[in-house]
Amino acid sequence: MSKPAGAAPRATIRDVAAQAGVSKSLVSLAFKDPARVSESRLRRIRDAAEELGYQPNFLARSLAAEGSPFIGVVVVDLRNPLFADIADAARAVLDAHGQYGLITSASVPGVAGAGERYGIVDDRVMAMLQDLRPRALMVIGTVADASALPRGIPLVYASAAPEADAGQTSVRVDDRAGMELLFDHLVERGHRRIAFVGGEGGGVSRLRLDAYLEACRTRGLEEIVHPASYGEREGADAGARLLASDPRPTAVIAVNDLAAIGVQAAAEEAGLTLPRDLAVAGFDNTYLAGLPRISLTSVDPRNAEIGRLAAERVLAALEDPDAPGDEELVRPGLVMRASTLG
Amino acid sequence: MSKPAGAAPRATIRDVAAQAGVSKSLVSLAFKDPARVSESRLRRIRDAAEELGYQPNFLARSLAAEGSPFIGVVVVDLRNPLFADIADAARAVLDAHGQYGLITSASVPGVAGAGERYGIVDDRVMAMLQDLRPRALMVIGTVADASALPRGIPLVYASAAPEADAGQTSVRVDDRAGMELLFDHLVERGHRRIAFVGGEGGGVSRLRLDAYLEACRTRGLEEIVHPASYGEREGADAGARLLASDPRPTAVIAVNDLAAIGVQAAAEEAGLTLPRDLAVAGFDNTYLAGLPRISLTSVDPRNAEIGRLAAERVLAALEDPDAPGDEELVRPGLVMRASTLG
DNA sequence: CTGAAAGCGCTTACAG
DNA sequence: CTGAAAGCGCTTACAG
Numbered sequence: 001m002s003k004p005a006g007a008a009p010r011a012t013i014r015d016v017a018a019q020a021g022v023s024k025s026l027v028s029l030a031f032k033d034p035a036r037v038s039e040s041r042l043r044r045i046r047d048a049a050e051e052l053g054y055q056p057n058f059l060a061r062s063l064a065a066e067g068s069p070f071i072g073v074v075v076v077d078l079r080n081p082l083f084a085d086i087a088d089a090a091r092a093v094l095d096a097h098g099q100y101g102l103i104t105s106a107s108v109p110g111v112a113g114a115g116e117r118y119g120i121v122d123d124r125v126m127a128m129l130q131d132l133r134p135r136a137l138m139v140i141g142t143v144a145d146a147s148a149l150p151r152g153i154p155l156v157y158a159s160a161a162p163e164a165d166a167g168q169t170s171v172r173v174d175d176r177a178g179m180e181l182l183f184d185h186l187v188e189r190g191h192r193r194i195a196f197v198g199g200e201g202g203g204v205s206r207l208r209l210d211a212y213l214e215a216c217r218t219r220g221l222e223e224i225v226h227p228a229s230y231g232e233r234e235g236a237d238a239g240a241r242l243l244a245s246d247p248r249p250t251a252v253i254a255v256n257d258l259a260a261i262g263v264q265a266a267a268e269e270a271g272l273t274l275p276r277d278l279a280v281a282g283f284d285n286t287y288l289a290g291l292p293r294i295s296l297t298s299v300d301p302r303n304a305e306i307g308r309l310a311a312e313r314v315l316a317a318l319e320d321p322d323a324p325g326d327e328e329l330v331r332p333g334l335v336m337r338a339s340t341l342g
Numbered sequence: 343m344s345k346p347a348g349a350a351p352r353a354t355i356r357d358v359a360a361q362a363g364v365s366k367s368l369v370s371l372a373f374k375d376p377a378r379v380s381e382s383r384l385r386r387i388r389d390a391a392e393e394l395g396y397q398p399n400f401l402a403r404s405l406a407a408e409g410s411p412f413i414g415v416v417v418v419d420l421r422n423p424l425f426a427d428i429a430d431a432a433r434a435v436l437d438a439h440g441q442y443g444l445i446t447s448a449s450v451p452g453v454a455g456a457g458e459r460y461g462i463v464d465d466r467v468m469a470m471l472q473d474l475r476p477r478a479l480m481v482i483g484t485v486a487d488a489s490a491l492p493r494g495i496p497l498v499y500a501s502a503a504p505e506a507d508a509g510q511t512s513v514r515v516d517d518r519a520g521m522e523l524l525f526d527h528l529v530e531r532g533h534r535r536i537a538f539v540g541g542e543g544g545g546v547s548r549l550r551l552d553a554y555l556e557a558c559r560t561r562g563l564e565e566i567v568h569p570a571s572y573g574e575r576e577g578a579d580a581g582a583r584l585l586a587s588d589p590r591p592t593a594v595i596a597v598n599d600l601a602a603i604g605v606q607a608a609a610e611e612a613g614l615t616l617p618r619d620l621a622v623a624g625f626d627n628t629y630l631a632g633l634p635r636i637s638l639t640s641v642d643p644r645n646a647e648i649g650r651l652a653a654e655r656v657l658a659a660l661e662d663p664d665a666p667g668d669e670e671l672v673r674p675g676l677v678m679r680a681s682t683l684g
Numbered sequence: 685c686t687g688a689a690a691g692c693g694c695t696t697a698c699a700g
Numbered sequence: 701c702t703g704a705a706a707g708c709g710c711t712t713a714c715a716g
Contacts, residue, residue: 060693402709
């Protein structure tokens with residue numbers, strides 16, 4: 001019984017037509033534009049469809065029609081909890097508008113190795129998605145090479161910093177606003193030597209570094225940058241370097257929660273007591289930041305809002321595919337926790 | 343430039359045939375069974391294909407042929423880091439064997455609410471996957487309702503406890519072995535009052551509870567069970583109840599890492615010093631357990647191994663679709679960390 | 685080794 | 701409002 005013997009082949013439009021005593025095309029029409037079919041035949045068709053358990057074949061429809069009634073949603077990194085939150089929120093909105101969002105993961109297995117670029121998408125997955133001919137595409141996260149994405153349909157990025165050749169529609173958090181919230185909070189608590197851990201790994205990391213530098217300049221604070229990418233390991237390494245500097249910063253802002261956790265680890269390793277000796281804050285407000293043992297102050301990008309807005313952009317693009325692209329920045333919040341409050 | 347005007351339609355087999363001066367079917371054959379095509383024509387066809395940027399249309403192929411040369415990989419829960427590890431490992435193996443694994447996520451957006459069942463898959467995603475006619479299906483995680491899955495093709499579960507109507511092929515960790523490792527470790531360190539937090543939420547949770555009860559019986563230890571599901575919140579609630587009991591357990595095993603973290607939080611909330619006053623251990627060895635601040639002893643299910651074995655099961659099923667299903671249990675390891683070492 | 689033909693399940697004009 | 705016909709891009713026997 002590991003596979004149902006025979007796997008009763010699905011009923012086709014032809015079966016339904018025969019059973020209802022009408023032509024194939026009438027069945028097709030009955031599903032597509034019921035108003036144009038007489039009531040009696042419509043009922044016969046529907047009864048037949050139900051009886052046979054008929055469901056239109058997705059492939060055949062995509063092949064024959066101009067495209068399929070669905071939106072492709074590509075999640076760049078399966079591991080980032082950020083993206084799942086956005087995908088869920090986006091799907092809910094698409095659903096509510098009768099659009100159907102097909103979520104697919106596109107990252108390629110991480111070849112063990114550090115220098116690897118982030119956001120490599122699998123060509124075959126993308127080719128398949130392209131063949132499926134979705135009405136629009138939503139990409140969650142930064143892809144390393146946008147040219148691998150399906151073309152010719154509206155494209156909306158969520159939580160990604162599109163490459164220079166702008167004109168793309170994207171929805172993401174306002175990193176500068178987030179950085180300002182962090183600085184206001186830290187400065188108010190008396191910090192003057194505020195370091196940044198991050199800037200590497202492309203996309204958002206770079207934007208946050210820029211925002212950090214600008215915040216320092218505005219306030220006349222010293223710029224203290226320790227390069228790192230998005231991981232805990234990277235955060236810990238940068239943290240160790242940072243702690244060796246003299247005078248030591250009193251506060252650290254990391255490019256994301258994971259890197260911030262790395263900084264915390266390095267500081268405790270070095271014998272500091274947190275947050276007394278060092279305030280630490282991150283970005284993304286993932287659920288990690290909320291774990292009691294971690295309790296990390298973090299910029300909340302409002303992922304549900306990003307997902308919602310991105311979905312609305314998709315819906316708008318469906319209406320008017322030729323509308324120019326634009327970037328929408330979501331105003332972040334700040335969630336203060338023990339890591340800076342101590 | 344938000345969408346490439348016109349979106350140059352992809353070259354079809356017909357274009358390639360014309361350019362190469364052969365028939366359509368010969369082009370098809372050239373891709374499917376090159377050995378049967380003369381060398382000179384083969385070269386002309388390949389040159390033409392390259393020049394035109396021809397790529398076979400996935401849909402058309404699936405529709406015309408018995409199925410498509412790919413394996414459907416369904417990840418039940420996008421948020422569980424466990425599953426991403428398994429998916430990556432599985433995909434690597436499939437890739438190495440020339441099979442192409444299409445990963446898709448099938449969980450439906452969580453309608454805010456507690457009582458919700460875990461592992462609900464989206465019917466439309468499954469219908470689409472079915473239409474695509476993969477050669478086999480790999481399901482990572484426990485689905486609430488297996489009847490929603492595509493039928494008629496080999497099915498392999500990874501990290502899931504299939505429903506009673508067995509005969510399914512599945513690869514998952516040996517929970518009893520994991521529990522034994524945990525008990526041996528804790529008993530050796532002098533613990534006699536060992537509680538279990540979990541048992542709810544279906545599937546694996548139940549299996550681990552059974553394993554716990556058996557381990558207690560074998561050793562003549564008292565059974566102390568505080569029901570909980572997989573979340574941190576649930577772990578914390580159960581933890582609070584557990585701490586109120588008298589005499590208090592000296593060690594707690596939780597159904598997974600997240601629940602264990604909840605127990606830790608509840609214990610610290612109650613003023614205990616960990617691990618001196620309470621040893622805590624979990625299952626799954628997610629990266630959370632490894633974070634220095636958490637440092638949780640955890641049963642390592644060897645997810646890469648599970649993914650690898652599940653992929654091999656898929657490959658075997660491709661060879662012999664009628665082989666009977668069986669369950670393979672992976673021998674776990676134990677990663678000891680501060681939460682039980684004190 | 686090659687090529688004309690039929691068909692996968694659907695949709696879309698187009699005549700009635 | 702209805703139905704026969706052509707076609708989406710491919711594959712699969714089947715006759716040469």
